[in-house]
Amino acid sequence: MSEALLASETPGAGATKAPVPASGARQFWRRLRTQRAALVAAAVVALLVLVALAAPLLTALEGQDPTSYHPGLVDSARGGVPVGSFGGISADHWLGVEPQTGRDLFARLVYGARVSLGVALAATLLQIVLGVAVGLASGLGGRWLDQTLSRATDVMVALPLMVFALALLAVIPSSVPRPVLVALVVGFIQWGGVAKIVRAGTISLKSLDHVAAARLSGWGGVRIARRELLPALAAPVITYAALLVPTNITVEAALSFLGVGVKPPTASWGQMLTSADVWYQAAPQYLLLPAAALFVTVLALTVLGDGVRTALDPRAASRLRIGTGRKREGGS
Template sequence: MAAQAPGTDPASVPGASGARQFWRRLRAQRAALVAAVVVALLVLVALAAPLLTAIEGQDPTSYHPSLIDSARGGVPVGQLGGIGGDHWLGVEPQTGRDLFARLVHGARVSLGVALAATVIQVAIGVTLGIAAALGNRWVDQLLSRITDIFVALPLMIMSLALLAIVPASFPRPILVTLVIGLLSWGNVAKVVRAQTLTLKGLDYVSAARLSGWGTWRIARRELLPGLAAPVITYAALLVPQNISVEAALSFLGVGVKPPTPSWGQMLTAADVWYQAAPQYLLLPAGALFVTVLALTVLGDGVRTALDPRAASRLRVGTGRRREHRADTAVEKETSS
């Protein structure tokens, strides 16, 4: 029995042929491929941050007061913020800490927090969404009302309140991850519940129920494969959103604390230096912009590849004719 949600393409169903169809459609979108390469490079840089800073010979926390012109208020000595062989992107104003080291180590924090928070959101949302759809009327009503409460919660205000009262000794990256993940799973649960209600009325699910399968076996064997496409799509779009939330919390001073580097925290410290040392502001802002843009374009590409009949929101480099050729190739391969 093949688990396939209405309105989804066979490419969304797990399996060798479905995976081939998915990759064919994804490769047909040049913008998504470029975004995937950018995301892969960012992840590689984040993972290799200790190695890259070791090659440079710097670390993200060491101060270099000799590289700061105290007579000018702490502006880096030299051209372009002190860029040179020892400091590839220059140094921070006032502290003299290496900007390249802080930027790549900040990628570890920003990407790590966003990915871990997304995993928490998806785990809670999928569990409660399936439980609400498969439970009786009272269970569905209770879980749906709880979900509505979490959807209505103002995430930033609640995060500010929780992060402000937790002791400073608690590791901030872990705390930010937990706050984002535990407060913003509501929309995932709503999507999963709606899709599960649609799937549970299909013939193959009814056949599994008549054969004597239990509720959770049906969920595991029949419903979860059909939920893969919408869940993967939504998760891909949650990652850039979570990066922005982490950056905003750090910018407001309640997220990651110094000396641990974070792009949002770097922006907080750079807001008074945009004229004297513009690279201090432009580098983390540019990294944040490129990361969010690449993840958003990649998420849109994944959504379109899983459901090729849905028109892409971002038409950059995709082209209807190229998508038609990819779909034709998939249909020929399937028929053969």
């Protein structure tokens, strides 16, 4: 419908053609390229994703795997401390070995990236799908449906994630794959924020002329949502999703650290931190490597999410520049 309204305003053949503005995607990339911090963060995230995808290839180049034990590489007389300097770093074990078990740290670190990033992305996708569906149904539905879904959304937003996730993960049988289970639990609990954003945007958008015209022409709610509402809601949803991913990585690490998330022998950064807290003096790299990986990943995703938000909403950057200019003028 909005396409028809725009077409009706197109000038005739004899009129002078105005320059065609850049598409939304081109404007987004143009604004994102002006932010150096976001570009660096995007490069770091791309490198982490590449490492996670290429984990089998990287470990094959090293000649190790994340689950094989090497008892000869640890000193049992000293409680399982890795033999050699710097935690057993050698040509065969690029980052050393795990205390007590002798498992290769590099292999567990790159496979842990697979689990941590995979769980976070899967949980974020589930949150977006549920939140968008509930928000659209609430904004487009009648008063009774809106009230019901709004109250359910309020309950999910107020629900303490860690407490509820701990309770669920503790009672569900261990036969269910833990990475899948953690992603499902986090996704089903934390969709309320997305639903609130989508509902508010839907209520604001459905009063506009092109949406009212689509409704009067007989379009159904699904078609209106797909053609008129979702394109306009894409920017806030993508921005919120970019900020959800680092949050979900932290949640997965915290659940694994508390012993209810990913279980051994599956490698994840949080699970590695669980057993590393007693080895920070004898084998500090066993604690520092997964902690540094978590810190860099969360920081890069947070900076990238902020850059995406600014690129999708340039008014935020304009307000910041105006406010900074006024402050400078007042101080001079």
